[in-house]
Structures are given as structure tokens and as C-alpha cells.
Amino acid sequence: MPPDLGSLVPADAPVMLIDPRGEAVPHDTYALPSGEALLAAYGALTLSRRVNDQASALVRQGRLAVYPSSHGQEACQVAAAQVLTADDWLFPTYRDTAALVTRGLDPVEVLVLLKGDWHCGYDPYAHKVAPQATPLATQLPHAVGVAHAARLKGEPTVVMALCGDGATSEGDFHEALNFAAVFRAPVVFFVQNNQYAISVPLARQSAAPSLAHKGVGYGVPGIRVDGNDAAALLAVLGAAVARARDGGGPQLVEAHTYRIQAHTNADDASRYRDDDEVGAWLERDPVTRLEAYLTGRGLLTPERAAAGARRADEVAAAMRAGLSRDAEPDPDQLFAHVYATPTPQLVAQAALIADELGRETGD
Numbered sequence: 001m002p003p004d005l006g007s008l009v010p011a012d013a014p015v016m017l018i019d020p021r022g023e024a025v026p027h028d029t030y031a032l033p034s035g036e037a038l039l040a041a042y043g044a045l046t047l048s049r050r051v052n053d054q055a056s057a058l059v060r061q062g063r064l065a066v067y068p069s070s071h072g073q074e075a076c077q078v079a080a081a082q083v084l085t086a087d088d089w090l091f092p093t094y095r096d097t098a099a100l101v102t103r104g105l106d107p108v109e110v111l112v113l114l115k116g117d118w119h120c121g122y123d124p125y126a127h128k129v130a131p132q133a134t135p136l137a138t139q140l141p142h143a144v145g146v147a148h149a150a151r152l153k154g155e156p157t158v159v160m161a162l163c164g165d166g167a168t169s170e171g172d173f174h175e176a177l178n179f180a181a182v183f184r185a186p187v188v189f190f191v192q193n194n195q196y197a198i199s200v201p202l203a204r205q206s207a208a209p210s211l212a213h214k215g216v217g218y219g220v221p222g223i224r225v226d227g228n229d230a231a232a233l234l235a236v237l238g239a240a241v242a243r244a245r246d247g248g249g250p251q252l253v254e255a256h257t258y259r260i261q262a263h264t265n266a267d268d269a270s271r272y273r274d275d276d277e278v279g280a281w282l283e284r285d286p287v288t289r290l291e292a293y294l295t296g297r298g299l300l301t302p303e304r305a306a307a308g309a310r311r312a313d314e315v316a317a318a319m320r321a322g323l324s325r326d327a328e329p330d331p332d333q334l335f336a337h338v339y340a341t342p343t344p345q346l347v348a349q350a351a352l353i354a355d356e357l358g359r360e361t362g363d
Contacts, residue, residue, distance in 0.1 A: 003219050010212040014224040014256050017231040020284045022292025030235040035299045041078055041230045042294055043308045045287050048074040048098035050312035051107050054319050055097065055114075059265045063323045064114050068095040072228075072260030075286035076192045078102050079233035080160050083241050089159045091130045091143035095192075096162050103129055107315060108322030117327045137167035140176035140189070147180065147187040147244075158244045159187040160237075166197025168211050177218040177252065186244035188237065189220070189252045192227060194259040199272040215252035227257030228286040231293070258284075331357060 016025050017032050024032060032038075052071045058064045070077060077099035084090060084103075092099055100110045105122055112121035113132060120131035130146075133139035143161035150157035167173055168191060180187050191211050195202055208214055212222030225236040233255065240251040258281035262269040294300035335342060335350040342350070 003221070005216070008216045008219065008221045010210060010215075010222040010224045010254070014226045014254075015232045015236050016226040016229050017235060018229050018289060018293045020228075020289055022289055022296055024293070027232075030232065030239070032231055033234045033238075035294075035297070037082075037234060038231060038290065038294060039299060039304070041075075041082060041234060042287075042290050042300065043311075044078040044082065044098075044102045045074050045230060045290060046308050047312045047315060048078055048101060049287055050316050051097060051101055051319070054316040055107075055111060056261070056265070058111075058320070058323055063320075064111060065116050066114055066264050066266060067111075068264045069261040070095050070098050070259070072281065072285065073192055073194050073255075073257040074098045075230040075233055075290075076190070076227045076255045076257055077162075079230055079237050080162060080190055083234060083238040084158070084160055087128065087155075087157055088241070089128045089130065089143070089146050089157060091139045091146075091159060091161045092132050093136075093139070093162050093164060093167070094132050094134045095164065096132065099162065100129055100132070101315075103127060105129065106322075107319050111319070111323060112327075115323060115327075137163055137170035137172035137176070139163075140167070140172050141179065144176045144180045144183075144185050144187055144250075147185040147250075148183050151184070151186055156245055157186065158241050159185075160241070161187055161189050163189070163191055164197065165191060165193040165195070165202055165205060165211060166200070167191070168214060169197070169205055173214075177215065177220055177250070180250040181218040181220050184247070184249035186247075187250045188240045188244055189215075189250060190237065191252070191254045192257055193254055194227075194257050196259065196263070196272070198263045198267065199269075201272070210254060212252055212254035220250050220252050222252040222254065224254050224256065227255030228281075228284045228289060230286055230290045257286075 015030055017027055019025050052069050055067045056069055059067045077096050081099045081102035090103055097110055101107050105127055109121040112118045124130050140161050143159045147159040193211055197205055210224055212224045215222035223236060226232050240253055331353050335346050338346060
């Protein structure tokens with residue numbers, strides 16, 4: 001039976017559990033996560049902010065070729081990673097470094113993509129994290145495929161598929177939602193609506209009432225959440241993951257957030273937005289917001305805050321050291337990861353390179 005229309009349409013207002021001043025906001029459906037969960041989120045937020053700032057500095061130093069900062073929208077990525085189990089899969093975009101670090105990956109391994117050393121510097125299977133996708137929305141059908149395969153095998157795996165507002169205009173977004181809905185794949189589509197697809201504002205991308213409303217046409221329930229409220233994100237995404245794991249099928253979650261910094265270091269954001277707009281979103285910063293709530297209730301002590309800052313500094317120092325080392329190219333790697341079983345042409349090319357290098361070195 002097709003779903004009831006009322007169960008698909010998102011509410012008018014995004015879910016909020018902690019307001020920008022750090023005060024709790026009662027909600028009829030979602031409860032505040034535990035103090036322990038919020039402290040873990042705060043630790044991940046402060047670490048993610050430090051990773052973002054350090055990566056941006058490394059670009060200026062010439063150690064990274066480019067970096068798409070998620071400064072200001074870290075709560076989305078932290079929550080997306082924290083609501084998953086070790087057996088669930090995460091499908092990120094190029095801007096989701098904070099999600100990968102929260103998942104437990106080494107930032108140096110994550111960022112070699114943006115240094116230009118590897119297309120993917122970590123083992124996706126070991127971490128259950130797909131390679132970061134630079135093309136918009138191409139990871140979404142792949143995420144649905146993994147979720148559908150898990151369902152066919154009877155595994156309790158849930159897939160978290162991240163994308164931005166611009167990706168919802170791509171054909172891959174349509175195909176992924178349609179396939180997931182028809183086959184009731186256990187996947188959560190999580191749209192981080194940071195208001196711009198590079199320089200194109202949301203109003204020039206979509207005429208839908210909200211991006212969460214796009215799920216209605218596929219039979220996928222949509223929900224909107226304050227993307228700078230870590231508590232609301234943990235509650236909404238956690239419920240969506242639990243629903244998918246219980247056989248409820250896919251869900252589309254839209255987080256309303258903002259990219260404080262430029263699209264990348266190659267972008268001049270002042271050409272399409274003004275300082276007043278940015279300033280208004282700075283007042284809703286996810287880090288200071290959660291900090292105010294935790295401090296006001298005596299949960300975040302000065303000692304705990306200092307320990308988190310020290311850990312963030314240690315990670316940043318390791319990033320500087322790891323990404324300042326020059327790669328040592330191995331010619332064999334040109335051929336090792338093209339096909340699972342090398343073709344005769346690749347074997348011949350590898351032998352030719354080995355012969356030429358051998359003659360140059362006298363080996």
C-alpha cells in the first residue's frame with residue numbers, strides 16, 4: 001500500500017531542541033539526548049572546528065591544493081557519524097572531513113585526497129566509509145546499492161548518505177531516492193542545506209517548499225532539522241537510523257545550516273553574499289551554542305573543556321607533520337589499483353616501466 005501523504009510531508013518548522021542562546025526548547029516528538037551524548041558531540045565539534053581551521057591554514061602554506069571547509073556546519077557531520085554503529089556505512093561528500101574524523105579516521109589519511117597524493121587515502125572497507133565524492137550526488141546511488149544489498153542479505157546495516165543542497169538538483173538524487181523507496185532500502189539521505197551551491201543561492205536552485213518536501217514524490221518521508229543544533233541533529237538522525245534498521249525504509253532529512261567560509265580557497269564569497277548575512281549565522285554557531293547549554297547545566301567543566309582543546313591541538317600538530325611530508329611515489333602503484341585483475345595491457349605497461357627504470361638505475 002502507498003504511504004499516507006500526511007506521513008511524508010515535513011513540518012513547517014525545523015526541529016530545534018537547543019536555541020542559539022543555549023536554552024532547551026521542548027518538542028512534542030524528540031527528546032534531548034543524554035548529557036553524555038551531548039558531551040561527546042561537543043568534544044567532536046571542537047575537534048572538527050580545529051581540523052577545519054588547520055586544513056585551511058595548510059592550504060595557505062601550500063601543503064594542500066584545496067580545502068572545502070565545513071566551518072559552521074560541523075554539527076551536521078558530527079551527528080551523522082555519531083548515530084551510526086561500527087557496522088553501518090557512511091557515504092560522504094568532499095566537504096565532510098569532519099564526519100570522517102568523527103568516525104575515527106586519521107585526518108592525514110582523509111586529506112591526502114586534497115593534497116593530490118591519492119584518490120582515497122584510507123581503506124573504505126575497514127572503516128565502512130566510502131571514498132569522498134567530488135562530483136555532486138554520484139555517491140547516492142552507490143549508497144542505496146550498499147543498503148539494498150545489506151537488506152537482501154538480512155544484515156542490520158544502515159547507510160548514511162550525505163549530500164548538499166546543490167546535489168538535490170542532480171539526476172543521481174532522483175534515481176537514488178526512487179530506487180530506495182521502491183525497494184525500502186535502509187538508507188538515510190541527509191541533505192546539508194548550507195544555502196548555496198557554490199555561488200548559487202537556494203532560491204535559484206529549487207522552487208519546492210523545502211528540500212525535505214522533495215521526498216514526497218518518491219514516497220520517502222521528509223523532516224527538517226536545525227543544522228546548527230547538535231542535540232536536534234542527534235535526535236532526528238538517530239530516529240531516522242533506528243527507523244531504517246527496523247525495516248521502515250528510507251528517510252530524507254534536511255538540515256538548515258550555513259557555510260561560514262568560502263566554498264573553497266579558490267572562491268570569493270564576497271561576490272555573492274554580504275557580511276550581514278554571514279554575521280547573522282555566526283550568532284547561531286553550533287560550537288558556542290552547545291557549549292552554552294552544557295556550561296549552563298554544569299556538564300562542561302573547565303577541566304573537560306581544556307582536555308578537549310589539548311586533544312584538538314595534538315591532532316592539528318599531527319596533521320601539520322603528516323601533510324608536510326612529501327610523498328614517495330611508487331611507480332608500481334600506477335597499475336596496482338586500476339582493476340582487481342590486471343588486464344594484459346596493464347601488465348605489459350607495468351613491465352615496460354619497470355624495465356626503463358631498471359636501466360636508468362642499473363638494477
